[in-house]
Amino acid sequence: MVAPPRLVLDGWYLAAFSDEVGRTLLQRWICNRPVVFYRLSDGSVNALEDRCPHRRYPLSLGRLDGDVIECNYHGYRIADDGVCVGVAEQPDQPKASTVRFPLVERDGLVWIWPGDPAKADPADIPDTWWLSDPGWTHVQGSVGLKARQILLVENLLDLTHETFLHPGSIGNAAVAATPIDVTSDTRSVSFTRHMIGIEAPPFYQKSMGLTSPIDRWQDGDFYAPGVFVLNIRLAPTGTEEPDGFHMKVLYGMTPATDTTTHDFFCLGRDYKVEDEELSAFQLQQQLAVMKEDIDALEVQELMVATDPGMIESSIRSDVAGVRGRRLLDKMAKREAAAEAAAAPARPQRPAAAAAPAGVAAP
Numbered sequence: 001m002v003a004p005p006r007l008v009l010d011g012w013y014l015a016a017f018s019d020e021v022g023r024t025l026l027q028r029w030i031c032n033r034p035v036v037f038y039r040l041s042d043g044s045v046n047a048l049e050d051r052c053p054h055r056r057y058p059l060s061l062g063r064l065d066g067d068v069i070e071c072n073y074h075g076y077r078i079a080d081d082g083v084c085v086g087v088a089e090q091p092d093q094p095k096a097s098t099v100r101f102p103l104v105e106r107d108g109l110v111w112i113w114p115g116d117p118a119k120a121d122p123a124d125i126p127d128t129w130w131l132s133d134p135g136w137t138h139v140q141g142s143v144g145l146k147a148r149q150i151l152l153v154e155n156l157l158d159l160t161h162e163t164f165l166h167p168g169s170i171g172n173a174a175v176a177a178t179p180i181d182v183t184s185d186t187r188s189v190s191f192t193r194h195m196i197g198i199e200a201p202p203f204y205q206k207s208m209g210l211t212s213p214i215d216r217w218q219d220g221d222f223y224a225p226g227v228f229v230l231n232i233r234l235a236p237t238g239t240e241e242p243d244g245f246h247m248k249v250l251y252g253m254t255p256a257t258d259t260t261t262h263d264f265f266c267l268g269r270d271y272k273v274e275d276e277e278l279s280a281f282q283l284q285q286q287l288a289v290m291k292e293d294i295d296a297l298e299v300q301e302l303m304v305a306t307d308p309g310m311i312e313s314s315i316r317s318d319v320a321g322v323r324g325r326r327l328l329d330k331m332a333k334r335e336a337a338a339e340a341a342a343a344p345a346r347p348q349r350p351a352a353a354a355a356p357a358g359v360a361a362p
C-alpha cells in the first residue's frame with residue numbers, strides 16, 4: 001500500500017460557500033478532522049472541532065442556543081470560542097474546551113486554516129475579486145472525490161489531459177501539442193499555455209459562439225496548499241487583448257481525509273453576464289467535465305494505493321505538476337520538523353548493559 005503524503009495544515013483551504021453556512025450546524029471534514037460550521041447571531045461564521053470535549057460526540061448533532069452549542073448527548077454547552085460554559089440541567093462547570101479554527105469569509109467563500117493559528121494571515125488568501133465584481137458572473141458547486149488531494153493538484157497542473165479525458169467538451173489535440181512555460185516560488189506554481197490559430201473545442205463554440213480559428217490562452221496558478229485558479233482567454237485569431245472572452249475557474253482542493261477530497265469550483269465569465277441560460281449550460285458542462293476527472297482520479301487512487309514501488313516516468317508537460325508535488329512535500333516536511341522540535345523530549349531508555357542484574361532489558 002502506498003500511503004498518501006502527509007497533508008499540509010498551515011494554509012488557507014476553501015471550506016464552504018457562504019450560502020451553505022447558516023444557523024443550522026454543518027459538519028464537514030477538513031484535513032482528517034471533523035469541523036462544525038455555523039453562523040453566530042452577529043452574522044459572522046464560526047468553526048469548531050466537531051467533537052464534544054466530554055465524550056467526543058459530534059457537536060453538529062447538538063443544537064444552537066444563541067451562540068452556544070448544546071451537546072445532544074449529556075448537555076455540555078460550548079461557546080463560540082470553543083470553551084465549555086456549563087452543562088445543561090447540572091450544576092457542574094467543567095474546565096474543558098474544543099478547538100476553534102481561524103476563518104475568513106470573503107467574496108461568498110469561507111476559508112479555514114487547519115494548522116497553527118499563529119501563522120494564519122488573511123493576506124495569504126488568493127484574490128477572488130471577480131467573484132464579487134459586477135462585470136463578472138459565475139456558477140459554483142462542489143463534488144466529493146474519493147482520492148488523495150495530490151492527484152487532483154497534479155490533474156489541474158497538467159491540462160494536457162484535456163485532450164484525452166475531455167475531447168467532447170474542452171479538449172482537442174492543440175492542448176497536448178502546445179508546450180507550457182512554468183514559473184514557481186515558495187508558495188505557488190504557475191504555467192501559461194497559449195494556443196494560437198487553433199480549432200475551437202465544442203464547449204467554447206457553444207458557450208461563446210466562436211468559430212475556428214481561435215486563440216486560446218490557458219494560464220494556471222496553483223496557490224499551495226489547496227487552491228488553483230485557471231485564467232482562460234478566447235478570441236478569434238489575431239484579436240488583441242483586452243478584447244476576447246475571459247473566464248476564470250477557481251478550484252478549492254481541500255482534503256477531507258488522507259484519501260478523500262472536497263473539489264469546490266467557481267466558474268466565472270466576463271461576457272453575457274445576464275444570460276441565465278448560458279450559466280445553466282456552463283454549470284452542466286463544468287459538472288460533466290469534473291465527473292470525467294473524478295472518475296479518472298478515483299481509479300488512479302486505487303492504482304497508486306496498491307503499487308508498492310513503481311518509479312514513475314515523466315515528460316516535459318509534467319513540469320508544473322512535479323513542482324506542485326515538490327512544493328507540497330517541502331511544506332509538509334517543514335511542518336513535521338517543527339512538530340518534532342516542539343514535542344517534549346522523551347526520557348532516554350537505559351542502555352541494555354546498564355540494566356540492573358536480573359532485570360531484562362526492554
Ligand code: FES
Binds near residue numbers: 052055071
Ligand atoms: S459527549 Fe457531549 S455532553 Fe457528553
Ligand SMILES: [Fe+2]
Binds near residue numbers: 155161162165293
Ligand atoms: Fe480535467
